[in-house]
Amino acid sequence: MDDLILHMRGISKEFPGVKALDAVDLRVRRGEIHALMGENGAGKSTLMKVLSGVYPRGSYTGDILVDGHVRAFSGIRDSERAGIAIIHQELALVPELSVAENIFLGNERTRGFGLIDWGRTAAAARDLLRRVGLEEDPTAPVAALSVGRRQLVEIAKALSKRVRLLILDEPTSALTETESDNLLALLLELKAQGITSILISHKLGEVTRVADTITVLRDGRTVETMDTAGGGVEEDRVIRAMVGRDLDHRYPPRTAEIGPVRFAVADWTVDHPTQAGRRVVDNAALEIRRGEIVGLAGLMGAGRTELAMSVFGRSYGRYVSGTVYKDGRPLRVRDVGDAIAGGIAYVPEDRKELGLILDDDIRRNLTLAALGRVSRATVIDPAREAVAAAEMSRSMRVKSSGVLQPTGELSGGNQQKVVLGKWMFAEPELLILDEPTRGIDVGAKYEIYLIVRRLAAEGASVLLISSELPELLGMCDRIYAMCAGRITGQLPGPEADQESLMKLMTQTGA
Amino acid sequence: MEAIRELLRGNARQYGMVIALAVIVVLFQILTGGLLLRPLNITNVIMQNSYVLILAIGMMLVIVTGNIDLSVGSVVAFTGAVAAVLLTDVGLPVYVVIPLALAMGGLIGAWQGFWIAYVHIPAFIVTLAGMLIFRGATLIVLGGRSVGPLPDSLRMWASGFVPDVTPDGPHLLTLALGAAGAAALVWIQWRVRARSLRHGLPAPAAGLTAAQSAATVVVVMLFAYALADYNGIPVVGLLLLVLIVGYSFLMKSTTIGRRVYAVGGSEKAARLSGVKTQRTTFWVFVNMGVLSALAGLVFTGRLNAATPGAGEMFELDAIAAAFIGGASASGGVGTVMGAIVGALVMGVMNNGMSIIGLGVDWQQAIKGLVLLAAVAFDIYNKRRLGFGRGGGVPAFLRSSRGRPDGPPAAQAEPPEPPERPEEPAAAPGRGR
Numbered sequence: 001m002d003d004l005i006l007h008m009r010g011i012s013k014e015f016p017g018v019k020a021l022d023a024v025d026l027r028v029r030r031g032e033i034h035a036l037m038g039e040n041g042a043g044k045s046t047l048m049k050v051l052s053g054v055y056p057r058g059s060y061t062g063d064i065l066v067d068g069h070v071r072a073f074s075g076i077r078d079s080e081r082a083g084i085a086i087i088h089q090e091l092a093l094v095p096e097l098s099v100a101e102n103i104f105l106g107n108e109r110t111r112g113f114g115l116i117d118w119g120r121t122a123a124a125a126r127d128l129l130r131r132v133g134l135e136e137d138p139t140a141p142v143a144a145l146s147v148g149r150r151q152l153v154e155i156a157k158a159l160s161k162r163v164r165l166l167i168l169d170e171p172t173s174a175l176t177e178t179e180s181d182n183l184l185a186l187l188l189e190l191k192a193q194g195i196t197s198i199l200i201s202h203k204l205g206e207v208t209r210v211a212d213t214i215t216v217l218r219d220g221r222t223v224e225t226m227d228t229a230g231g232g233v234e235e236d237r238v239i240r241a242m243v244g245r246d247l248d249h250r251y252p253p254r255t256a257e258i259g260p261v262r263f264a265v266a267d268w269t270v271d272h273p274t275q276a277g278r279r280v281v282d283n284a285a286l287e288i289r290r291g292e293i294v295g296l297a298g299l300m301g302a303g304r305t306e307l308a309m310s311v312f313g314r315s316y317g318r319y320v321s322g323t324v325y326k327d328g329r330p331l332r333v334r335d336v337g338d339a340i341a342g343g344i345a346y347v348p349e350d351r352k353e354l355g356l357i358l359d360d361d362i363r364r365n366l367t368l369a370a371l372g373r374v375s376r377a378t379v380i381d382p383a384r385e386a387v388a389a390a391e392m393s394r395s396m397r398v399k400s401s402g403v404l405q406p407t408g409e410l411s412g413g414n415q416q417k418v419v420l421g422k423w424m425f426a427e428p429e430l431l432i433l434d435e436p437t438r439g440i441d442v443g444a445k446y447e448i449y450l451i452v453r454r455l456a457a458e459g460a461s462v463l464l465i466s467s468e469l470p471e472l473l474g475m476c477d478r479i480y481a482m483c484a485g486r487i488t489g490q491l492p493g494p495e496a497d498q499e500s501l502m503k504l505m506t507q508t509g510a
Numbered sequence: 511m512e513a514i515r516e517l518l519r520g521n522a523r524q525y526g527m528v529i530a531l532a533v534i535v536v537l538f539q540i541l542t543g544g545l546l547l548r549p550l551n552i553t554n555v556i557m558q559n560s561y562v563l564i565l566a567i568g569m570m571l572v573i574v575t576g577n578i579d580l581s582v583g584s585v586v587a588f589t590g591a592v593a594a595v596l597l598t599d600v601g602l603p604v605y606v607v608i609p610l611a612l613a614m615g616g617l618i619g620a621w622q623g624f625w626i627a628y629v630h631i632p633a634f635i636v637t638l639a640g641m642l643i644f645r646g647a648t649l650i651v652l653g654g655r656s657v658g659p660l661p662d663s664l665r666m667w668a669s670g671f672v673p674d675v676t677p678d679g680p681h682l683l684t685l686a687l688g689a690a691g692a693a694a695l696v697w698i699q700w701r702v703r704a705r706s707l708r709h710g711l712p713a714p715a716a717g718l719t720a721a722q723s724a725a726t727v728v729v730v731m732l733f734a735y736a737l738a739d740y741n742g743i744p745v746v747g748l749l750l751l752v753l754i755v756g757y758s759f760l761m762k763s764t765t766i767g768r769r770v771y772a773v774g775g776s777e778k779a780a781r782l783s784g785v786k787t788q789r790t791t792f793w794v795f796v797n798m799g800v801l802s803a804l805a806g807l808v809f810t811g812r813l814n815a816a817t818p819g820a821g822e823m824f825e826l827d828a829i830a831a832a833f834i835g836g837a838s839a840s841g842g843v844g845t846v847m848g849a850i851v852g853a854l855v856m857g858v859m860n861n862g863m864s865i866i867g868l869g870v871d872w873q874q875a876i877k878g879l880v881l882l883a884a885v886a887f888d889i890y891n892k893r894r895l896g897f898g899r900g901g902g903v904p905a906f907l908r909s910s911r912g913r914p915d916g917p918p919a920a921q922a923e924p925p926e927p928p929e930r931p932e933e934p935a936a937a938p939g940r941g942r
Contacts, residue, residue: 312782313784315781315782335786336781336782336783336784336785337786339784340784346782353776353778353779354776354778354782355779355782356779357771357772357775357776357779357780357842358775358776359775359838359843360771360775364768364771364772368768368780368783368785369783369784371768371769372765375764375765378764378765378766379763379764379765380763380764380765380768382705382763383705383708383709386705386706387709390709422783
């Protein structure tokens with residue numbers, strides 16, 4: 001019998017309409033590094049939120065056993081008291097406060113009556129920083145630290161709470177290679193000190209390097225738990241476990257005639273908007289033909305959205321270099337207006353925040369990107385607008401009480417159709433779709449696929465960003481894979497399979 | 511019945527305010543023993559509130575973009591002071607001073623719009639600074655004294671009347687204008703209905719439109735008659751009419767207005783739809799500056815002097831008018847007519863309470879309660895309809911607005927709540 005520090009047994013969790021976790025099992029042995037892998041949306045983060053009490057008892061079913069005893073946490077403080085700490089991808093530090101203040105935030109060293117004992121705080125902070133190998137003045141503000149160092153401060157903070165089980169969610173996704181190596185080394189050292197870790201990561205290389213056990217989740221279920229101790233695990237086996245799902249949606253057949261190259265992006269490099277020098281898209285190049293649907297695959301943080309948004313009129317990040325070509329000639333895309341004028345449309349991933357004006361009705365949303373088509377000398381023709389909106393709404397099969405219904409009242413699938421309709425109305429030549437079917441039910445998905453196919457058949461070029469590999473394989477004529485801001489390769493759609501794609505998507509080095 | 515309910519549901523806020531205005535008018539008509547609706551008093555209400563009405567139009571646009579302007583009172587004082595000095599001390603003619611003052615208002619608006627739209631300093635702070643800056647500038651220009659009296663040519667604009675075609679009897683021109691206005695309104699109502707029907711859009715029943723038209727004719731003609739019975743149409747009333755019609759058209763029927771609403775409704779979505787959001791915000795503030803200058807000229811002309819304390823609290827009257835008139839504190843919602851109705855609610859209450867001899871202390875407190883009640887109703891209404899965005903937190907108090915480099919996509923769809931958005935990844939030199 002293994003000595004389990006944690007056993008999550010038959011955990012199920014539902015969100016309205018979706019089963020996010022379905023009887024998941026997770027067994028973590030004391031003192032090991034346990035990797036949790038899976039595609040975006042497989043349920044990793046949900047599982048960890050159940051464990052840490054973000055989703056309190058009662059909101060899920062199943063048991064959590066810590067040291068063999070059933071525990072149910074009602075909040076993060078509760079799980080912290082049991083020695084479980086989670087470090088999120090977005091760090092939970094207050095940039096304006098000092099390192100020491102952050103470490104003891106909510107857990108201050110006091111003299112009683114809420115008076116902070118600065119002497120003890122500084123001394124304890126120095127001890128903890130030494131343990132995580134960070135040479136930093138405890139009084140320095142966190143804002144002055146690099147992301148890698150902030151991560152170490154987070155770990156120090158966890159250690160200050162006498163953590164026994166440390167959960168790291170994608171800890172290296174924002175780090176440089178050296179920083180990643182240091183962090184992994186620290187995990188091994190903490191393991192030697194008897195601290196158990198759960199490591200959520202998309203990077204196969206680092207997982208196989210440090211993990212003792214790998215559990216793979218897929219579609220909210222535990223697929224497989226592998227032991228790396230007995231001679232190591234082949235990366236292919238992990239990839240197979242991550243993607244090995246049947247094509248469970250149908251895709252409309254290809255009908256488009258693929259023509260010559262229409263759009264091309266060359267030498268495209270973009271920096272993070274606020275962190276100077278952090279490259280989010282690195283020297284990317286791709287081309288899209290007339291009538292072609294091109295996929296862009298990548299795991300979280302690969303830079304797909306950043307690439308797409310920056311091409312769409314530099315609406316993301318700090319432009320470094322690169323050119324967009326249309327029919328072989330450079331295209332000026334200095335702002336979104338230029339991009340639209342150049343025939344580019346972008347359907348954003350977050351339709352509520354970025355795609356729609358929720359207070360406004362369907363009609364106004366549909367015509368916003370191409371008001372010129374329903375107006376003369378800036379005066380909108382209300383009749384022409386109403387007719388155009390009603391026609392578009394019908395051809396998109398938006399289910400609504402009429403084009404005057406506010407889009408905030410529509411379902412996710414219908415909202416997405418309105419966003420798509422808005423861009424169809426602008427008559428784009430290149431349509432960039434960013435996760436167009438996320439959070440949409442199967443029926444609406446199929447309708448969206450039909451619309452995309454129709455557009456391609458009419459001669460438009462489509463760039464489809466998706467985290468669902470079957471969707472890419474089912475829809476695309478050609479698929480590019482991205483990892484860490486670079487395009488790591490391309491595969492012809494009909495010949496690609498999930499394993500070969502996943503290999504490209506996890507290929508951090510050249 | 512279903513149609514009426516649907517109609518009310520969509521426009522509950524606006525209808526609510528028109529009804530509230532009617533109730534307030536009737537209430538004070540009774541309380542003042544019929545003094546409120548005397549022709550002289552109606553003319554007075556218009557002229558007393560003309561500058562607030564002008565400001566309320568501009569403020570409505572500002573609030574629709576999700577911003578606020580606290581500086582308008584000081585800008586009114588400053589432009590009025592400069593105009594007065596130019597007219598009296600320098601001796602420039604009025605047809606030079608008016609365009610100069612308006613241009614100066616535009617420049618002030620450009621100054622504030624620059625900091626708000628392009629530097630992304632919250633409007634609350636920029637215009638708070640503007641409030642201090644231009645109050646100070648007023649004191650400097652005036653040197654602490656009042657400047658007046660002013661030439662008749664300016665006063666005519668603020669307190670004159672449009673001359674009649676015939677020398678005596680009731681004011682025929684006013685009645686003719688009233689009839690023309692009523693006819694135009696009725697024509698628009700029926701045309702809108704016909705259009706809606708033709709395109710299969712929901713439209714009120716014929717009876718309902720007929721009732722609406724009848725009410726329009728009665729109200730407009732009574733109003734015209736009241737004005738005609740006194741001195742006819744005040745010049746500033748005509749100016750207001752032009753502004754109201756013009757700005758209503760701009761906001762309702764042009765791509766410019768549509769873009770202003772889009773910026774306030776969702777700045778990010780508007781930007782990703784090709785709206786030049788920064789430029790839009792900038793011009794809305796320029797417009798506010800010009801209208802502030804116009805209000806400054808009217809106010810100074812009416813007072814026949816520029817004073818250091820002119821325009822104090824005007825910004826609050828204008829803001830209150832916009833919110834009472836249905837503007838949403840989170841931006842994207844509001845109409846010019848709404849702002850006018852809101853300003854009239856405040857104006858009628860001021861006037862009525864003064865007539866019945868209620869002290870300024872009580873007036874302030876009651877106006878405050880009315881403002882609170884109107885906005886509370888707005889938020890309650892929105893929540894009932896199921897999309898109370900941000901619980902009515904004013905957009906201008908949120909800090910992250912208008913960042914052109916905001917992070918991409920914050921994903922919050924049900925099937926995916928655990929996963930995060932594309933987190934920008936990886937530094938260069940990651941290859942090995």
